[in-house]
Amino acid sequence: MKLHLARNTKLLIAEDQVLAKSHMHYALEQLGFRNMDYVDRPSHALSALQEHTYDAIICSYNLRSEQGGYFLLEQLNESHILPLTSAFIFTSADTSADIVHAIIELQPDEFIAKPFSVNELDRRLSRVLARKKAFKNVYSFMDKQDYEKALAEVEYFLLQPENAEHFPLAMKIKGDLFLITERFQEAIPFFESIINIQDFSWAKMGIAKSFLALNELDDAEREIIQLAMRPDSALEAYDLLAKLQIKQSAFDDALECTTLACNISPQNIPRHQMAINLARITHDYESQFNSAKKVVRYARNSIYDKPDIYLTAARAGVDFAMTSEPEYINSVVKQTNEYLRQLKRAHPKAAVNDELTVIDARLHYLKDDTVKAQMLLSDFHTDHAQHHSTEALLDRAKALHEVGLKKESIAILDAISSRQNENADELNLMATYLKQEKEEKETITLSPKTLNNTAVAQYKRGNLEQSYTTFAQAFRVMPKNPSIALNYLQAIIRARKANAPMLSDTVAAINKCRETLETTTLSEDQNARYQSVKNILKNK
Secondary structure, eight states: OOHHHHHTOEEEEEOOOHHHHHHHHHHHHHTTOOEEEEESSHHHHHHHHHHOOOSEEEEETTOOSTTOHHHHHHHHHHHTOSOTTSEEEEEESOOOHHHHHHHHHHOOSEEEESSOOHHHHHHHHHHHHHHHHHTHHHHHHHHTTOHHHHHHHHHHHHTOGGGGGGHHHHHHHHHHHHHHTTOHHHHHHHHHHHHHHOOOHHHHHHHHHHHHHTTOHHHHHHHHHHHHTSTTTHHHHHHHHHHHHHHTTOHHHHHHHHHHHHHHSTTOHHHHHHHHHHHHHTTOHHHHHHHHHHHHHHHTTSTTOSHHHHHHHHHHHHHHHHTSOHHHHHHHHHHHHHHHHHHHHHOTTOOOHHHHHHHHHHHHHHTTOHHHHHHHHSSOOGGGGGGSOHHHHHHHHHHHHHTTOHHHHHHHHHHHHHHHHHHOOTTOHHHHHHHHHHHHHHHOOSOHHHHHHHHHHHHHTTOHHHHHHHHHHHHHHOTTOHHHHHHHHHHHHHHHHTTOOOOTTHHHHHHHHHHHHHTSOOOHHHHHHHHHHHHHHHHO
């Protein structure tokens, strides 16, 4: 470490373990650092960063109080408190795969595994500080979001031979600026020129992102699949592939890719929330509930720990219970009630009485107490919609439809849809889901809970045409339910034999039913019935 660099550097150390703090202090003093502040909590680090400017923050990932180091950097990124001219360095004794992936996603300037030697700290810290100093002008313009000047500064930087050791990073920054400023046509040949020299994953990723932004989806898919095969880019590639699949309305595939990414790096809350939205569109209520539970698990004490995450988990639980096999309903309802209790413990002053009333009404409906459910839902008018969140209104629309108040349910969905023109996200998942919900609520009178029971009763009475139509509706809103898929297949076979009128998409429905049954663990009785059905279909 150059002594003048150490003496002129102001450091903030976030560490709460006494021995680790002592070792860090000794190592930094050995390297010549004198201007150091110490904190042991993320909230204290935030306060210090709001009051002072630091050249570097060295933070333990394993902070045991409050949010921990992960959520400190996440909050700094969210609030833009930490400028690009300052370095953020993680230290961690835990180097398991999910921790490393979580850290990489947050893009700190360096990651140092504990325990480390003085020489190791010297090497890593010197490199980071030298890099920040070299790119100070570029980062200053980027912090001000003056990307044109930042790009010009990078071009000038690349003309100076003395900067040669930093040229690879300068080229990456230039590529990032092309993407930020949406110069995708310029970006592609630039990234290709980089790859001709060295096969950097970031350059291949830049090509994939550019193709995706230009809606050249075949080219984008080709690049992304190659990146998914590389360990250093698989995570980001799954995210990009999910975006591509959403553009193609392949929501089941998008959910699969998002779930794979969630498994690789489970602390990323926005990705779990993406999985929830995709699961709703695909009617995968179990995946929706599982993703909502993971949000609560990983968001505790973070910037995401708000009443909404507990409400989302409870609502997902009700959705899942509403579409589950009877033997699983009590277990799911029990979990749902636990999230409501956690909400009250974590946010006792939250003003969520209206939201809790709707969930309570849906739980009463699940217990076949429709009168009580209707009573709980009666005190609401669509004029009040502006005072409620989209998710709260969606849940109320579902509840009203379940208890038979279809007109009122559609009115709320109309009120929500008018908001989406202003608030649609890039991928428009909410608009897609709202359109789907409205179409289903207008077409299907019965609730998911009632559909299957009604169809079975019709089937047993010999009302083939009615049961076939009702099973078709049930499978439309519960395509992952094996009992419904099996019942629907049997209804199709029986309706065909009786020459009853068939829906135009019957062949596609048969294939989708079989896909559900082939990817689910069936009971002994279900498996026997399915084998019989397969033999009949084979003969036909």
